Amino acid sequence: MIFLETTLFVIAIYIVLVLVRVILGPTIWDRLLGLNAISAKMIMSIVILAIITNQSYLLDVALVYALLGFISTVLIARFIEKKGDIS
């Protein structure tokens, strides 16, 4: 159990590190990739939370995330539709 909680803590640290890139990132692409990375880390931490609390319905939430998480990334990328350093 201590292992799982440590893992969750480390993933939380990762999310903070990616968040620095999302906030500082010079171009919009850095922010977009950071958003995608945060979404992946969120799915992992939801699965680990499901193992810790021993509740299998949390896995449904992770599934919804994995299915819908990419849509916002794809749509923002479609919306910008330009090349280069766009802030």
Place this chain on the structure above:
Amino acid sequence: MTENIFLITLVVLAIVALNTKKLRRAVVYLGAFSLVSSFVYLLYGAPDVAIAEAIIGSTITTVLYLVALRKYQVFSIYYANSVGDQTSRYLNDNSTFLNNLEAFLIQREMEPQLIYSGAPIETIVDQEKFDLAIHHTDQDIWIYGCAEDYQLDAVEEYLLTNYGDLNIHLIRCAEGEDNEA
């Protein structure tokens, strides 16, 4: 401890999303905010709320914001070209003028859409939906704009600083009535 990290992340994202200068960035920050907030819902034992937040917050809201940004960015400029033979004399001047105006609007994150029209200016002002309508006679340039459009103040300032020597008359129409500004 982990809980505290997520809560602080949430507060930081909310503040950053409010303080950002560009709307695109705010959309990205709000996406990250809704991701983290739905995980916090899970931590406090509300998985159904978390599913709703994941579907509505991070998907539908992003789509709606992006569609709204697209609509808001289109800035239509009507150029009434009804002077006839005299246009050839002024078209060169006016096209650099229009190009500079377009570059200024692009710099302000708008998408200018230039429409050349042969109709007289009165018909355009009465019937069309426009953000700016431009019409010129021999000496004067007449620009019609909608008073509720808050880009118009920036456009006026830009025109005054860069084209102060031309005779530019900016006319703001509010609810069908022409008020000269």
